[in-house]
Amino acid sequence: MRKFFVISLPIGALIFFVLIMISGNYLKMPMGKNDNIPEIIEVLIHNLDEEKWEEANRNTEVLSKAWSNIIERVQFSSERDEINAFSMNVARLRGGIAAKDKANSLSELYEAYEHWKELGN
């Protein structure tokens, strides 16, 4: 029992802490429905290329919802800077789509994808 407390407990705790800290890279990956960020971004790029603004608007909401799910999962293991930057990209993307500004919307999308890639890395 003493050995358990002296050796196993600290090692177990350290392993648990490490798992929490490095989990961001895995938890950002799609796990269920509607949380596949790269796929939604790809669809959105397609929408913008074809200038389908209504569809792009709908898909932005899907992206926003998916992002909310991801944030809840990765908040303990990711840097807030990347999380905030992605959220800002989504907000600006909404503005770009509302103004039917293809160039700005696309650049926000590509930047958002970079932030998603860096999340937890």
Place this chain on the structure above:
Amino acid sequence: MGNILIIVFTLCEKEISILNEGLVVFVRAIIGYFSLLIFARIIGKEQISQMTFFDYILGITIGSIASELTTDLSSRAWPHWIGLATWASLGYLMEKISIKWRYAAKFLEGEPAIVIMDGKIMEDVLRKVKYSVSDILVLLRNKDVFNLNEVAYAIIETNGALSVLKKPEHLPLTPKDMNIKVETTGISTEMIYDGIVIKENLKQLNKNEQWLHSELKKHGIKDPAEVFLLTLDPGGNLYIDKYEDHMKKVTDIGDYKGPY
């Protein structure tokens, strides 16, 4: 246009509120606290008073990394934790090296320096350890030495403290000098703590509860529960402190009115 802005702001707010900063800091604080606790136990540093200057820096740095791990949410906890683990393992490694390899210990931890030898101040050594004469005088006074004539040897230890050996004529008189026989003293053992008899300690000193009760009776105590602390030294002397102290006049050392 105004409507669109309002919608954007409310949506942004909704998104950000999902991120609970307080909760994240709480979880990271738990990770930092227990990691630090485990690392500190592994390094197994001596008491603070025995730390060398570098041990002190090591402590500050590790503490500062742990605090950043907890509250610096702009970056992940993981790189901070790696920094913490690296500093802690280097500290552990250096300690192991200095225990196993004396040559390295001399470099890593420094060595004691004799600053007063045979009553003479060693100026070169003082310069080397970067202590001024007044520093040495302060350290000597801390050791209750006010006259340099009393000092035979003074040594600056690696933790910066001064050890003093006085000249034989200034050393205190001991019973041995007077050829007086004294009883051996030792460490006293707790027999009753907080009103509870510690049976393991009674057994260890070959005593039983009957003996304890008879001793208590001698001091006018009926029940061990009346006793706060009872210790026995190897010379057979008891120290008894009861819950009731019967103090008529309690000395108050407070010299100024305060909140209590």
